Amino acid sequence: MITKEQAQKLVGKVLSFSTFPECDISIGSSERASIRFALNGITTSGFTVSHFMSITSVKDGQIGNTQIDEFDDVSLREAVKRTETLARLSPPNPEREDSLEPQKYADIENYVQSTATARNQVMIPHVRAIVEGAKASGLVAAGFFERAATSSAIANKKGNFGYGRTTDAHLSTTIRNSDGSSSGWASQPAVRIEDIDGEAMGKTAIEKCLKWKNPKRLEPGKYTVVLEPTAVGDLVQLMGFNMLARSAEEGRSFLSKKGGGTLLGEKLFPEGITLRTDPRNKLYSVLPWGGGGRGGAAGMPAGNVTWIETGVVKNLYYDRYYARKAGKESTPFPSNLVLDGGTKSQAELIAGVERGLLVTRFWYIRSVNQQTVQYTGLTRDGLFLIEDGKVTGPAMNFRFNESPVRMLQNTIAMGKPVRVRGGEGQGMIAPPIVVKDFPFTSISEAV
């Protein structure tokens, strides 16, 4: 892991080789330990260290970029030279933004040493608890446990410099019965590895697997659904990419108004819907600056933004270039999302549903229509019928075609938010919710 002092030294070297007016540098390093298990045993595990440096040189609007992971003097000198050569060959970029002036980055570091140093002796007991729990019930466990520590630095010729560290851990497990006819799943992301509880997760997944035997074949159609927090996160995390001011203004987004303009300020959702970016939330461990690429929000101080407030579209994502053209302030990129909820438990939400389906999570979610944010995907590892406020039995999996925009518009109740991470994407902080008229379009026999 690259320390602040090492990063400063590397930056100094790179800048000393630079002959262009602008030179931006981004350095990243990470150390990851992981355990993969299946069929009640460990299959592959790894310990990986990596680092990279991205160098961008700019002169007269011409930009050249390279990425390297050899940090000796010869390599660094060659890399800077290469970016300058590439820049000379490139046409000027009319959408470029100047390098950032020195920024003030807030101290939002949430780095946990125990996560950063955890190895097999810390991680294997959780895997063992899951595997032994599965074996005791005559079931078969698979899963993945990873912890990561990263350090990053950004710098430029104007004197801006930032350094940040993150840690994170994530354990997930799938429990299947031996003939492959039932499956249950659970997952837990945590900044502090001590917060991960393999035994409890194993119990949840085992319980789902045991309860999902002989699922009922229901007719596709619109159902009231109780979405567990992971299922909510699976879909709502995709909203972040759709909050762009540019595509909204250009008529290419669900936030575009017919005839021109955007739906900023319009009440598109029920009162209960508030979607925010919250990098300071202690459930996240993030860098003190945002992403979004050069000309985007890269290097801008991380900050809180409310995208949807009590149902009203409150902010759009303006990258640095587009903000300048529009005469607006640029905003941080819509990441580290939080969908606010209420205080009800998932059990209380289920109790309020006369007939519906309880969804553990979604899988293989892909865009169908970028403009309406329509996605397709499937339920997986635990779909249950709810009748008269009670879970009455398992149901065969369904394919859906739905937009998280419509889903939030149809939300009728919300529970307490937790941090979640499903099978795809980095996840978010999301509550369980109740949604009416969720459209399932076909049955899947998959387990």
Place this chain on the structure above:
Amino acid sequence: MLSRRKFIQSSTATAFAERLFAAPADSKRPNQELESLGGVALAEAKKLKATYCDIRIIRYRRQFVTIRLNPERGTGKTLEVPNIADGGSFGFGVRVIADGCWGFAASPIVTKAEIARITGEAVTVARANAVLKQRPVQLAPVKAYRDRWQTPFEKDPFSVPIEERLELIRTAAAAAKKDKRVFSAGCSLSFASEDKYFASSEGSSIQQLNLQTSAQVNATAVDVAKALSKSRRYVPPPVTAGYEYVPIMNLVENAARVREEVIEHLAAPPVTAGKKDLVLLPNHLWLTIHESLGHSTELDRALGYEANYAGTSFLTTDKLGKARIGSDIVNVWGDRTTARGLATIGYDDDGVKATKFPIIEKGIFKHYQTIRDQAHLIGEKESRGCCFADDWSSVPFQRMPNVWLEPGKATTSLDDLIGDIEDGILIDGDGSFSIDQQRYNFQFGGDAFWAIKKGKRAGMVSQVAYQSRTTDFWQACDAIAGPAYWQQWGATNDGKGEPPQSNSVSHGCSPARFRQINVIQTD
């Protein structure tokens, strides 16, 4: 313009990596310095009493040029936005078996001391894993090779001046944008190379060079009054080849077609949902082959090793050799030797020589994709060479070879497929794709769709997706066009594994017809 020599100096990775992989192209032996570095891992693993060890030392180069043409906010003036990037990566990964378990460790610091340290880490990982060992890892036998292999190519893409590439993509982007009704357009050209050295305790020492070339042209049209936008793309087949392939892509000619078709797409009426006959072109059908036949015939999925992420397979081992997947005309191969295929290579990351094998014969499931540590689990004696990783920092595991569909009779044309349809859809290009975790239920969109009415191609329609079940779909295949129509498409981002890996793979086919498939109208 830069000279070739000067450009290579400025565009390749740094001095050490350059020296390591710079052996003469005609040499059949790996670079001696690489062999010396590899020997450190093998010796250290032996010292630590590991029963198997391999090391991969890899250098990647990636170059990307793109031009985007879009209107400036406020003025509407078309701006030409370039993006040129040139990156690389260099590092090594060591895999060992100790106490009957796999261990893996990797680092970007390619020195003898670090290789020894990381080999020790890999052994530590393996030994720790042994407490939860199900059964000892058992490897199928493999021959020892000392060889050098490279993608057949005529012109090193990295040697072509950036100006020449820019000129080409600027011309193509301009052709796609040359109509006021086109809102934005773009073109990109990418090259990637993988210099890989593999050494194993089985006695192999193999150096390989893999070259990839890919491109794309795209256009978007917007109807502001309706707040509606549509796009159209031309993606030539991504290939393992050199710059000689670029003229074959016909980027400029196809950009003009993209321009016309995006305008047509914006005004195209939505499809009427219902059962329809489909004719799927190779630049669409490759993805359906990939998802429904490629992934379902991976042995690691069938056995449950992928259960927590990508999923398992409906093709359980009891179905091997028996299950009917498709109609009698469906013959599918797994093949790591296909010319220009993205998964084509000399040797896999187990050191197994590339091979070709039938997956489906006359509609019946015949063989799984396998690697060395799986073969014995289904009673096979050797690996089918499907082991690879996406990076030096990733664990090699079972990945997909090129999986291709045999063409139909030489006399069958595309017009023959269309001519026999009363109410159908012709689908070009890939779009939305989703399939369940056992590869039964899928839904695919496309990039452009034309109605087929009474045996003739009619106007474009929009908002099309089809849903089916893998075996129903392939058994509904009643015609495949002949070898003259066979083309190979593919992807460089096939995801699988934990931590997730993204690999490259190609799928060749001729246009094929599928009867009475459920078509839905999307947003």
